[in-house]
Amino acid sequence: MTYIRRAVEDTVVRISQMFPVLLVTGPRQVGKTTLLQKLAENQRAEGIERKYVTLDDPDARYLAKRDPALFLQRYSPPVLIDEIQYATELFTYIKMYADSSKRKGDLWLIGSQGFRLMKNVSESLAGRVGIVNLLGLSDAEIYQMPGEPFTTDAGRLLNRLSVAKPRGLNEIYSRIFKGSKPALYADRNVDWETYYRSYADTYLQRDIRDLAQVGDEMQFYNFMTIVAAHTSKPVVYEELAGAAGITAPTAKKWLSILVSSHIIALVQPYHNNALKRVVKMPLLHFLDTGLAAWLLKWGSPETLEKGAMSGAFFESYVFSEIYKSYLNAGKEPPIFYYRDKEQKEIDLLIYQNGILSPIEIKKAASPGKDAIKNFHVLNPVAREEAFGGLESLKVEIGTGSVICMANDLLPVDEKNWYVPVWLI
Secondary structure (H helix, E strand, O other), X not given: OOOOOOOOHHHHHHHHOOOOEEEEEOOOOOOHHHHHHHHHHHHHOOOOOOEEEEOOOHHHHHHHHHOHHHHHHHOOOOEEEEOHHHHOOHHXXXXXXXXXHOOOOOEEEEEOOHHHHHHHHHHHOOOOEEEEEOOOOOHHHHOOOOOOOOOOOHHHHHHHOOOOOOOOHHHHHHHHHXXXXXXXXXXXXXXXXXXXXXXXXXXXXXXXXXXXXXXXXXXXXXXXXXXXXXXXXXXXXXXXXXXXXXXHHHHHHHHHHHHHOOOEEEEOEOOOOOOOOEOOOOEEEEOOHHHHHHHOOOOOHHHHHHOOOHHHHHHHHHHHHHHHHHHOOOOOOOEEEEEEOOOOEEEEEEEEOOEEEEEEEOOOOOOOHHHHOOHHHHHHHHOHHHHOOOHHHOOEEOOEEEEEOOOOOEXXXXXXXXXXXXXX
8 A cells, every 4th residue: 555644744753752652642544553653664774673562462462461561571662552542551661661761752652542541641651741643634645735734824825825736626525525544545446435334333343332431332323423414513412412312411421432532523612701692612523524424324525515514514624624734733723613692603713822813614616705704703802992901811813714615815805815725
């Protein structure tokens, strides 16, 4: 299979040089092992021989659980340990090794089950571990463009025009339908439907089966399908629970599992004392639109594009691309959304360096100025009188974007731009 260079490679190398322990986590089959094995291969040219062991191997797992100290003697650092969540008994000994050796990047760990793993990591390895979250392929990786965190800055977007390749509606929806799993791009012989069926089975059987809060795998699968149907919508737990035939507390628990295993992301609403009547519900986005399309039984890119959920999938695709652009740079995505009790909405807000930049997402080639009609609701945050005259609390409103199917990067007005979706 063809190796696809990952945008996160430089981030992984940088973080490995900062901490004794590196943990790469993310959903199954996004290329975590392939990535770290490739970087370990690069290290051989520098004279670093890194051992590899997977705890999928019953013998290795038995040794790690029964005698962690002997395991680390057998697989002495530098080492790459895959499926670390299967032997969390190792964490105490990894901590002891990290404290005694003080060498950076000696221990590389891979974990798929974030909801089981992170508590142990935070308790045992605080201050000693650098964590990288890896998701599926981004457009920058698929089309081999430079990857960078998305901002609405017009100068940055103008520069990006020279490296981005324009894509039309059919190509965009083929990408949305196919999803983000590397195997689907590295090998053209992989069948899309068979792949996602196998993926869902693996996720349910290996990551979900042994969780105490999930008693029925098929009921959880049904819940996943319902969540997929709610992509790009605010979360109402009672609504999800009613559709799945479970209680609201169970829906909340199960949704947290999907978040922790990187199947979905929840976007928090932007709060500011100057903004009144803002709703507090998070917004839900499925991170792999291909998996969502398979769960909802869409049969082709064409039927998806013409179907009732066409706009919702477009929004989740745009969100996931922006979200991944920050994760790949090793940054926490500074992404929020806005919705108030008057039903005024702004699809995404990027807040960083004291600047709040609004983003509207429209599946249209010419959305018109109506697309930015709600941006004005943010005006109070830029006025210091809204904070009792305290200038330090004032927020600057940045350049706005309407991400759409436009053919070119064009100004809406002096403050906002139409941004072609292939430019993100």
